[in-house]
Amino acid sequence: MNLTLFVVVLITAVVLVVAALGIARLVSPRSYNKQKGEAYECGIPTRGGARMQFKAGYYLFAILFLLFDVETVFLFPWAVTIRDLGTGGLVSILFFLLVLILGLAYAWKKGALEWK
């Protein structure tokens, strides 16, 4: 039943977008103007494309995020069962987190958390 409801909610979202866009396309005016299709940047003709070289710092943070996000995925099942695991669960996760915190400290020391 939950899976059916999931599909229903998904369809609801798609219907919302399709219906609103459909109504908008029906009632909104259309006019053609050559200037209208240009990128909205500053008024004078745009120079070059927008897809150029980009700052590598963003990718560094994305990689760090990936590391910690996967860690969160591992932690969730453990979090649900911690009451039954008791002290053993605490000690084992302490080691896991220690390795991660060391990794964060390493990234910090290397200057990866610095925005230059």
Added chain:
Amino acid sequence: MFDFSVVTQWVDQFLRSFMPAEMAVLAELILIGLCLLSGYALIALALIYAERKICAFFQCRIGPDRVGPFGLLQSFADMIKMLIKELIDINHVDRFLFNLAPFVVIIASVLAFGCIPFAKGLQVLDFNVGIFFLIAVSSIGIVGILLAGWASNNKYSLIGAMRSGAQMISYELSIGLSILTMVVFAGTMQLSAIVESQAGGWFIFRGHLPAVIAFVIYLVAGTAETNRGPFDLPEADSELTAGYHTEYSGMHFGFFYLAEYLNMFIVASVATTLFLGGWMPLHMPGWEGFNRVMDHIPSIVWFFGKTAVVIFIIMWFKWTFPRLRIDQLLRLEWRYLLPLNLVNLLLMVVVVVFKLHF
């Protein structure tokens, strides 16, 4: 306390009385979709109105007051205006991705919206991995924003989307870890079970210091996650026009606008569910008469009341603090919130394992 499953059972029996079982189920599913849709739209419109009024009072203005009594119909008028505006086709956009982006953003927020327990028995999606599912689907929204910025072929859009991506993935960690802290305390990921287990006291009261720290971290990270308040640099209007949705016009823009407000509601209602007891009334141990009076207030009023308080706090942030720079923003997350969160998680585990909580 009033249980909404009475209503749903009545609808079920009423439909089954005059149509075959399969048709009744189909009709119910359509009804669920319609309710969800109207709830989604109404909450977004109410929030837009609230934001404008609250912003006005913070700035010693009156705000919208012409359309309807106290300007109540202002956001409806805005929505109609958005519907009848032209959807402009830009020359050099990646047309497929450009049109896909609003879908992704809306799907993410509607799916997250479906998980929220609004009242006793009033919840669409109740998975046993509920809160995990909620984090998972709400982070799809980042993909939509990145798509929008990339497909627009506009420098403002791309910079806005990149900043937004960096900010949202960073603060996703804090949200995930502070939620994880509360999952440790609750011992379950099912949202309805989390609310049920707060019958004896809200988690923020019972969880000692770690719960309070997690709540503060969650509020800060949630504000950043919705690109609001002091963290609105992806759409900093004075430098990037509108960030990732610069090139979107008419209803296309309307979707990003709707999703932004709905995401704020989702952040606030998750805070309510995890920390402030969801739809559970406020109970004081020992005060029998007080508790009985509190039980008479319907659960849906409790839920929306608490959510409104959290939303007001988030709006308060926005009109109080100046905007952060991107380096300050990333430093706040990676150097302060993340280590604090990891320590707080361990603190919570110690509290749970050695049974130090109330």
